[in-house]
Amino acid sequence: MTAKILPGRIQQLIINALVFQIGWFACVLGGTTPWLIVVMGLLAFHLLFLADRNEARFLLLVAALGTLVDSLWMQAGWMVFPGWEAAWIPPWLILLWMLFGTLLRHALSWLQDRWILATVLGALGGSSSYLAGAELGAAELPQGRWMTFLAFALTWALLFPLLMWIAKRWPSESGEIS
Template structure:
């Protein structure tokens, strides 16, 4: 139980560091530190590493797609997803088999959790990182609720597949 609480707290600390890193990039040093702590605690480094990498790339692709659709407008001229937002996906992946594992079954629990909690997290992150929401706050939050009602159960399914196909050993 203490590790689950630590996992949740480290994710929250990482979330805050990433969002604030939009203005203070040096705060991104927290991410490798949090990932190192996570890997120190878990038994299967390879399995967790593959899952974290997969969630990082899939989540980054999703947020990049949403950014290019005009759901988010990041400061600056780049069409690329900011690193701080991409790294949030890696941090989220560290919770799927740990502090968020309780939400995997039944599937609707993850769907409800994603729909209710992801949109306010995006809104808070957008405000702290000076990201604008061109579609408006209500439309963006509703769209994110629908997306995350699907995303979190799918991420849990990915984690289950990762666990089922894992080879023994670190």
């Protein structure tokens, strides 16, 4: 992967992680149209300056998988989004999945061959993110914090390594598998 404007791979990874964190807070605390525009701007920044040409399709795939998983959790009654009545997750969470996808081939790429560590970090980090979002008012967890944490930890223990596996095999700009 080649940098288009920003020098240094370490700087790119730090910027990638910071952009994700800013976007996470914008989605979780905002979740409304003005904030979604900010998140779309962050995604555009990533695609323009940090990603190769094949990245957009990868982000759409991550968003589709995440939307499916979270929509199933929502339909099963494990997550409720105040004021949201649709059968799928709200748009801010779909964008958050896209933002998360930006990490998989960049700031978190070091986990691509570390399957046990990816499983543990996925279980702990993924489920903790949902608890943090609920604490900030983005969602309600009707099954309780600890039951939700355990259920989501099991899901993320499988989902995160799968996403890392896909990220590793996703073609780069040159057409080669990364």
